[in-house]
Amino acid sequence: MDGRLPAHVEVNGFVRAVQAVGGFGMVLHKGERDGGTILIVLVDNQGLGVLYERMPQLDGTRKWQESRVQVSDNKSDFDDYLNRRSQQDCDVWIVELTVADRERFIRDNLTPA
Template identity: 75%
Template structure:
Protein backbone atom coordinates (compact mmCIF):
# COMPACT_ATOMS: atom_id res chain seq x y z
CA UNK A 1 0.00 0.00 0.00
CA UNK A 2 1.26 3.46 -0.92
CA UNK A 3 1.44 5.74 2.13
CA UNK A 4 1.91 8.94 0.14
CA UNK A 5 -0.51 11.76 0.70
CA UNK A 6 -2.57 12.59 -2.42
CA UNK A 7 -0.85 15.37 -4.37
CA UNK A 8 -3.74 17.85 -4.14
CA UNK A 9 -3.80 17.57 -0.33
CA UNK A 10 -0.05 17.94 -0.05
CA UNK A 11 -0.12 21.04 -2.27
CA UNK A 12 -2.91 22.56 -0.15
CA UNK A 13 -0.88 21.89 2.99
CA UNK A 14 2.26 23.47 1.54
CA UNK A 15 0.38 26.60 0.41
CA UNK A 16 -1.30 26.93 3.81
CA UNK A 17 2.03 26.49 5.61
CA UNK A 18 3.64 29.31 3.62
CA UNK A 19 0.62 31.56 4.20
CA UNK A 20 0.67 30.83 7.94
CA UNK A 21 4.33 31.84 7.91
CA UNK A 22 3.48 35.21 6.33
CA UNK A 23 4.40 34.25 2.77
CA UNK A 24 2.44 33.72 -0.42
CA UNK A 25 1.69 30.52 -2.28
CA UNK A 26 0.11 29.94 -5.66
CA UNK A 27 -0.48 26.89 -7.85
CA UNK A 28 0.96 27.63 -11.30
CA UNK A 29 -0.05 24.28 -12.81
CA UNK A 30 -2.44 21.66 -11.47
CA UNK A 31 -1.38 18.11 -12.05
CA UNK A 32 -2.91 14.70 -11.45
CA UNK A 33 -5.08 14.96 -8.35
CA UNK A 34 -3.73 11.98 -6.44
CA UNK A 35 -0.34 10.99 -7.79
CA UNK A 36 1.17 13.88 -9.71
CA UNK A 37 4.76 14.91 -9.14
CA UNK A 38 5.09 18.17 -7.19
CA UNK A 39 7.64 20.83 -8.11
CA UNK A 40 8.06 23.77 -5.77
CA UNK A 41 9.44 27.10 -7.00
CA UNK A 42 10.58 29.21 -4.07
CA UNK A 43 11.26 32.92 -4.29
CA UNK A 44 13.02 34.33 -1.26
CA UNK A 45 12.13 38.00 -0.77
CA UNK A 46 11.39 38.29 -4.51
CA UNK A 47 14.90 37.17 -5.47
CA UNK A 48 15.86 34.49 -8.00
CA UNK A 49 13.78 31.32 -8.08
CA UNK A 50 14.95 27.96 -6.77
CA UNK A 51 13.19 24.76 -7.88
CA UNK A 52 12.74 21.89 -5.43
CA UNK A 53 11.64 18.39 -6.28
CA UNK A 54 11.57 15.12 -4.38
CA UNK A 55 14.34 12.77 -5.31
CA UNK A 56 15.00 9.29 -3.95
CA UNK A 57 17.92 8.65 -1.62
CA UNK A 58 19.89 5.41 -1.54
CA UNK A 59 17.71 4.17 1.34
CA UNK A 60 14.53 4.65 -0.73
CA UNK A 61 13.30 7.73 1.12
CA UNK A 62 12.34 10.70 -1.01
CA UNK A 63 13.86 14.02 0.06
CA UNK A 64 13.23 17.54 -1.24
CA UNK A 65 16.29 18.65 -3.21
CA UNK A 66 17.22 21.68 -5.28
CA UNK A 67 16.94 20.63 -8.92
CA UNK A 68 17.32 24.01 -10.68
CA UNK A 69 18.35 27.55 -9.77
CA UNK A 70 17.41 30.63 -11.77
CA UNK A 71 20.40 32.68 -12.91
CA UNK A 72 20.45 36.45 -13.23
CA UNK A 73 21.84 36.48 -16.77
CA UNK A 74 19.13 34.21 -18.19
CA UNK A 75 15.93 34.22 -16.13
CA UNK A 76 13.90 33.03 -19.12
CA UNK A 77 15.76 29.72 -19.20
CA UNK A 78 14.20 28.83 -15.83
CA UNK A 79 10.69 29.54 -17.18
CA UNK A 80 11.46 27.52 -20.31
CA UNK A 81 12.55 24.60 -18.12
CA UNK A 82 9.23 24.68 -16.24
CA UNK A 83 7.34 24.78 -19.54
CA UNK A 84 9.25 21.75 -20.80
CA UNK A 85 8.49 19.86 -17.60
CA UNK A 86 4.75 20.57 -18.03
CA UNK A 87 4.89 19.36 -21.63
CA UNK A 88 6.81 16.20 -20.70
CA UNK A 89 4.55 15.40 -17.75
CA UNK A 90 1.06 16.95 -17.85
CA UNK A 91 0.40 15.39 -14.41
CA UNK A 92 3.04 17.58 -12.71
CA UNK A 93 2.04 20.16 -10.12
CA UNK A 94 4.02 23.43 -10.06
CA UNK A 95 3.64 25.50 -6.91
CA UNK A 96 5.25 28.92 -6.46
CA UNK A 97 6.00 30.13 -2.94
CA UNK A 98 7.31 33.49 -1.78
CA UNK A 99 8.99 33.25 1.62
CA UNK A 100 11.22 35.36 3.84
CA UNK A 101 13.75 32.57 4.58
CA UNK A 102 13.87 29.75 2.02
CA UNK A 103 16.18 27.41 3.92
CA UNK A 104 14.16 27.69 7.13
CA UNK A 105 10.89 27.13 5.29
CA UNK A 106 12.21 24.01 3.56
CA UNK A 107 13.70 22.67 6.80
CA UNK A 108 10.60 23.35 8.90
CA UNK A 109 7.78 22.62 6.43
CA UNK A 110 8.84 20.17 3.75
CA UNK A 111 9.05 16.75 5.32
CA UNK A 112 10.65 13.69 3.86
CA UNK A 113 8.31 11.67 1.71
Template identity: 75%
Template sequence: MGGFAMVLQKGERDAGTILIVFLDNQDLGTLYERMPDVDGTRKWRVSKSQVIDNKQEFEDYLDRRKAQDRDLWIVELTVADRERFVRDNLSLT
Protein backbone atom coordinates (compact mmCIF):
# COMPACT_ATOMS: atom_id res chain seq x y z
CA MET A 1 0.00 0.00 0.00
CA GLY A 2 2.89 2.39 0.76
CA GLY A 3 2.63 6.02 1.64
CA PHE A 4 4.02 8.75 3.82
CA ALA A 5 3.09 9.93 7.33
CA MET A 6 4.05 12.94 9.41
CA VAL A 7 2.97 14.04 12.89
CA LEU A 8 1.84 17.68 12.62
CA GLN A 9 0.78 18.07 16.26
CA LYS A 10 1.87 15.89 19.15
CA GLY A 11 -0.64 15.63 21.99
CA GLU A 12 -1.20 13.69 25.20
CA ARG A 13 0.31 10.23 24.87
CA ASP A 14 -2.51 8.30 26.55
CA ALA A 15 -5.62 10.44 26.15
CA GLY A 16 -5.30 12.78 23.19
CA THR A 17 -7.84 12.97 20.40
CA ILE A 18 -6.46 11.91 17.01
CA LEU A 19 -7.19 13.73 13.77
CA ILE A 20 -5.95 12.31 10.47
CA VAL A 21 -5.36 14.56 7.48
CA PHE A 22 -5.16 12.69 4.18
CA LEU A 23 -3.49 14.60 1.36
CA ASP A 24 -4.51 13.92 -2.22
CA ASN A 25 -2.42 14.33 -5.36
CA GLN A 26 -3.24 18.09 -5.43
CA ASP A 27 -2.08 18.51 -1.80
CA LEU A 28 -5.65 19.09 -0.67
CA GLY A 29 -6.48 17.75 2.77
CA THR A 30 -9.41 15.70 3.99
CA LEU A 31 -9.75 15.54 7.77
CA TYR A 32 -11.00 12.38 9.49
CA GLU A 33 -11.83 12.00 13.15
CA ARG A 34 -13.64 9.49 15.29
CA MET A 35 -17.13 10.78 15.92
CA PRO A 36 -19.81 9.32 18.20
CA ASP A 37 -22.62 7.47 16.44
CA VAL A 38 -26.21 7.02 17.64
CA ASP A 39 -25.45 3.44 18.73
CA GLY A 40 -22.66 4.62 21.04
CA THR A 41 -19.77 3.54 18.82
CA ARG A 42 -17.18 5.96 17.49
CA LYS A 43 -16.54 5.71 13.75
CA TRP A 44 -14.01 7.48 11.57
CA ARG A 45 -15.76 10.14 9.52
CA VAL A 46 -14.79 13.04 7.30
CA SER A 47 -15.14 16.18 9.40
CA LYS A 48 -13.57 18.74 7.03
CA SER A 49 -12.37 18.91 3.43
CA GLN A 50 -9.98 21.45 1.99
CA VAL A 51 -11.07 23.28 -1.15
CA ILE A 52 -8.68 24.53 -3.79
CA ASP A 53 -10.17 28.05 -3.77
CA ASN A 54 -9.50 28.56 -0.04
CA LYS A 55 -6.71 26.33 1.23
CA GLN A 56 -6.03 28.67 4.15
CA GLU A 57 -9.47 28.07 5.68
CA PHE A 58 -8.53 24.40 6.27
CA GLU A 59 -5.24 25.40 7.93
CA ASP A 60 -7.09 27.95 10.08
CA TYR A 61 -9.52 25.23 11.18
CA LEU A 62 -6.62 22.98 12.25
CA ASP A 63 -5.05 25.90 14.13
CA ARG A 64 -8.32 26.53 15.99
CA ARG A 65 -8.58 22.86 16.92
CA LYS A 66 -4.99 22.89 18.24
CA ALA A 67 -5.72 25.99 20.33
CA GLN A 68 -8.88 24.41 21.79
CA ASP A 69 -7.27 21.07 22.68
CA ARG A 70 -3.63 20.90 23.78
CA ASP A 71 -3.91 17.08 23.96
CA LEU A 72 -4.77 16.86 20.25
CA TRP A 73 -2.75 14.73 17.83
CA ILE A 74 -2.79 15.58 14.12
CA VAL A 75 -1.28 13.05 11.73
CA GLU A 76 -0.90 13.74 8.02
CA LEU A 77 -0.97 10.78 5.61
CA THR A 78 -0.35 10.51 1.90
CA VAL A 79 -1.62 7.17 0.59
CA ALA A 80 -2.71 5.96 -2.82
CA ASP A 81 -6.26 4.98 -1.80
CA ARG A 82 -7.66 6.89 1.17
CA GLU A 83 -10.98 5.03 1.37
CA ARG A 84 -9.24 1.65 1.28
CA PHE A 85 -6.78 2.75 3.97
CA VAL A 86 -9.61 3.86 6.26
CA ARG A 87 -11.59 0.67 5.61
CA ASP A 88 -8.66 -1.71 6.04
CA ASN A 89 -6.60 -0.01 8.77
CA LEU A 90 -8.76 2.08 11.05
CA SER A 91 -11.00 0.42 13.59
CA LEU A 92 -14.67 1.07 12.89
CA THR A 93 -15.73 0.88 16.53
Protein backbone atom coordinates (compact mmCIF):
# COMPACT_ATOMS: atom_id res chain seq x y z
CA MET A 1 0.00 0.00 0.00
CA ASP A 2 1.39 3.41 -0.98
CA GLY A 3 -0.39 5.55 1.64
CA ARG A 4 -2.10 7.67 -1.01
CA LEU A 5 -5.60 8.94 -0.38
CA PRO A 6 -8.27 7.62 -2.72
CA ALA A 7 -8.75 10.11 -5.57
CA HIS A 8 -12.40 10.83 -4.77
CA VAL A 9 -11.51 11.72 -1.17
CA GLU A 10 -8.70 14.04 -2.23
CA VAL A 11 -10.89 15.75 -4.86
CA ASN A 12 -13.65 16.26 -2.30
CA GLY A 13 -11.07 17.78 0.06
CA PHE A 14 -9.93 20.29 -2.57
CA VAL A 15 -13.50 21.35 -3.34
CA ARG A 16 -14.28 21.78 0.36
CA ALA A 17 -11.05 23.72 0.97
CA VAL A 18 -11.99 26.18 -1.79
CA GLN A 19 -15.53 26.53 -0.46
CA ALA A 20 -14.15 27.20 3.02
CA VAL A 21 -12.37 30.32 1.73
CA GLY A 22 -15.39 31.54 -0.24
CA GLY A 23 -14.46 30.05 -3.59
CA PHE A 24 -16.16 27.61 -5.91
CA GLY A 25 -15.13 24.15 -7.00
CA MET A 26 -16.55 21.63 -9.43
CA VAL A 27 -15.52 18.38 -11.02
CA LEU A 28 -15.20 18.74 -14.81
CA HIS A 29 -14.33 15.07 -15.35
CA LYS A 30 -14.81 12.25 -12.87
CA GLY A 31 -12.10 9.63 -13.01
CA GLU A 32 -11.31 6.33 -11.33
CA ARG A 33 -12.66 6.44 -7.79
CA ASP A 34 -9.56 5.30 -5.94
CA GLY A 35 -6.48 5.68 -8.11
CA GLY A 36 -7.18 8.19 -10.86
CA THR A 37 -4.77 10.98 -11.70
CA ILE A 38 -5.93 14.40 -10.48
CA LEU A 39 -5.58 17.57 -12.54
CA ILE A 40 -6.45 20.87 -10.88
CA VAL A 41 -7.44 23.94 -12.86
CA LEU A 42 -7.18 27.07 -10.71
CA VAL A 43 -9.21 29.89 -12.25
CA ASP A 44 -8.42 33.55 -11.63
CA ASN A 45 -10.69 36.64 -11.57
CA GLN A 46 -10.41 37.05 -15.36
CA GLY A 47 -11.63 33.49 -15.92
CA LEU A 48 -8.24 32.20 -17.02
CA GLY A 49 -7.04 28.84 -15.76
CA VAL A 50 -3.71 27.40 -14.69
CA LEU A 51 -3.39 23.62 -14.77
CA TYR A 52 -1.55 21.82 -11.97
CA GLU A 53 -0.65 18.17 -11.86
CA ARG A 54 1.64 15.99 -9.79
CA MET A 55 4.95 15.33 -11.46
CA PRO A 56 7.45 12.67 -10.40
CA GLN A 57 10.58 13.98 -8.70
CA LEU A 58 14.05 12.46 -8.56
CA ASP A 59 13.56 11.45 -4.92
CA GLY A 60 10.47 9.40 -5.83
CA THR A 61 7.92 11.89 -4.52
CA ARG A 62 5.25 13.53 -6.66
CA LYS A 63 5.03 17.32 -6.40
CA TRP A 64 2.25 19.60 -7.69
CA GLN A 65 3.56 21.67 -10.57
CA GLU A 66 2.10 24.14 -13.02
CA SER A 67 1.86 22.36 -16.36
CA ARG A 68 -0.23 24.65 -18.58
CA VAL A 69 -1.51 28.24 -18.55
CA GLN A 70 -4.59 29.52 -20.34
CA VAL A 71 -4.05 32.72 -22.32
CA SER A 72 -6.77 35.28 -23.04
CA ASP A 73 -6.22 35.39 -26.80
CA ASN A 74 -6.65 31.61 -27.22
CA LYS A 75 -8.84 30.21 -24.44
CA SER A 76 -10.04 27.29 -26.56
CA ASP A 77 -6.54 25.78 -26.76
CA PHE A 78 -6.58 25.20 -22.98
CA ASP A 79 -10.08 23.65 -23.09
CA ASP A 80 -9.10 21.45 -26.03
CA TYR A 81 -6.09 20.21 -24.05
CA LEU A 82 -8.31 19.26 -21.09
CA ASN A 83 -10.71 17.45 -23.43
CA ARG A 84 -7.84 15.50 -24.99
CA ARG A 85 -6.51 14.51 -21.55
CA SER A 86 -9.91 13.20 -20.45
CA GLN A 87 -10.35 11.26 -23.72
CA GLN A 88 -6.84 9.76 -23.53
CA ASP A 89 -7.20 8.74 -19.88
CA CYS A 90 -10.72 7.93 -18.73
CA ASP A 91 -9.38 7.52 -15.15
CA VAL A 92 -8.29 11.18 -14.87
CA TRP A 93 -10.06 13.63 -12.57
CA ILE A 94 -10.25 17.25 -13.74
CA VAL A 95 -11.22 19.66 -10.98
CA GLU A 96 -11.84 23.36 -11.53
CA LEU A 97 -11.34 25.60 -8.50
CA THR A 98 -12.10 29.32 -8.45
CA VAL A 99 -10.53 31.15 -5.54
CA ALA A 100 -9.72 34.83 -4.94
CA ASP A 101 -6.17 34.29 -3.67
CA ARG A 102 -4.71 31.62 -5.92
CA GLU A 103 -1.16 31.89 -4.55
CA ARG A 104 -2.34 31.39 -0.98
CA PHE A 105 -4.48 28.41 -1.95
CA ILE A 106 -1.50 26.83 -3.71
CA ARG A 107 0.77 27.46 -0.73
CA ASP A 108 -1.76 26.11 1.78
CA ASN A 109 -3.08 23.13 -0.22
CA LEU A 110 -0.71 22.09 -2.99
CA THR A 111 2.68 22.32 -1.34
CA PRO A 112 3.98 19.72 1.11
CA ALA A 113 4.22 20.72 4.76
